[in-house]
Amino acid sequence: MLQVSRKFEYGLHAVTYLATKGQGRVVTVKEMADDIGFSQEFLSKAMQSLKRAGIASSVQGVKGGYTLGRATTEITVADIALAIEGKPHLVRCGVKAESCEVFSSCHHRGYMGTLQHKIQDLLEDTTIYSLLQQIVP
Amino acid sequence: MLQVSRKFEYGLHAVTYLATKGQGRVVTVKEMADDIGFSQEFLSKAMQSLKRAGIASSVQGVKGGYTLGRATTEITVADIALAIEGKPHLVRCGVKAESCEVFSSCHHRGYMGTLQHKIQDLLEDTTIYSLLQQIVP
DNA sequence: CAGAGCAGGACTGAATTTGTCCTGCTTAAT
DNA sequence: ATTAAGCAGGACAAATTCAGTCCTGCTCTG
Structure with missing residues (x-):
């Protein structure tokens, strides 16, 4: 369904x-979820994924919570x-060649590959910083 | 999973x-599937969707089958x-506003909208004709 | 040492996708 | 006219994925 x-x-x-x-403010999951x-x-779960990727960093224990792991200009x-959905695979053969019945004779792999690359570029072009600029002009 | x-x-x-x-050749589903x-x-099922969208046209009865409904330069x-998956909705609120808990206060709808539009543009830029050119240079 | 809060595995239910089956309609050929 | 090839499409079944919950453990503050 894309x-x-x-x-x-x-x-x-x-x-x-x-x-x-x-930057400095530590926020609990509860606060975020409520807000x-x-x-x-x-x-x-989402926060845990973001943490593993270094996008967020966590503070354990009482008074713990999450902060951004790096500057908003450095997060796209x-x-x-990537942190949450893993490596993107527009088509199945990207995950497993065996999952495609026509792998050897496939005509579209090249095109789908560049298409995916272009979509990836679109996502990389937007940092959180620029996204926030768009919101509050 | 995009x-x-x-x-x-x-x-x-x-x-x-x-x-x-x-263009003229009528091909049965069986032949295509086997090939x-x-x-x-x-x-x-896929062919039926393509037919409804005018991308393919069908011939009924014995000796029936499918042909392309229009020139390869006119099919993107x-x-x-669109024929097979319907209107694209990158985010849920595009389908149903109610499916989003934060619809009224959402900051990303605008961005996701333009993102979707750009992806759409990428898909529209490729005709079947140009796709075939890439395959057989 | 008690409790707030993160970490993460296991599990469940729902939704979607994928695929099959069956019945009916259309038409070429005999 | 009858037969069989082939499309049309609804209904259903299986598989997969997604969304969400639960539970247990670990860490740190007061």
Whole structure:
């Protein structure tokens, strides 16, 4: 259906939320979930993915929570997509060649590959910083 | 996962297959399925979608089958995607505003909208004709 | 040492995708 | 006129993926 996953939507919202809170501020998942209006449990999963990718960093224990792991100019939408959905594969043969019945005779692999690359470029072109500029002009 | 559906892959293969067979030639689903290596039943579904969109046209009865509905220069990858997957909705709120918990306060709708538009443009830029050129230089 | 909060594995239910089956309609050929 | 090839399309079944929950453990502050 060429649709982004819900977890990605959660993640993107979370990152912009953290960005508006400022760099130093540590925010709990509960606060974010309540404020934004998401399920706390599920948002937590998204945050864990973002943390593993270095996009967010976490503070353990009481008074713990999440902060952005780096500057908003250094986080692109592509980073978030990669952190949450893993490497993109527009077509199945990108994941597993065996999953394609016509792999050896396929005419479209080249095109689909460059298409995916172009989409990737679009995502890399947007940093969280520039995204926030668009929101609050 | 931002992946194209299998039915779309079937459809794209079918269209290029028909294109290489030449305009007039009527081809049965069975022939295509055997030649390409797809399930006949499922490919048939894809063809029906393509037909409804005018991309393919069908001939009923014995000696029936499918042909391309118009010139390869007049069929884009976007046309095939639309025929088979329907209108694209990168995010859920495009389908149903209610499916988004934060619709009213959402910061990303604008960006996701233009992103979707750009992807759409990429798909519209490729005609079957140009796709075939890439394959057989 | 109690409790807030992150980490992450396991599991469940829902939704979507993929694929099959069956019945009916159209038409060329006999 | 009858037969069989082939499209049309609804209904259904299986498989996969996604979304969301639950639970247990670990870490740190007060």
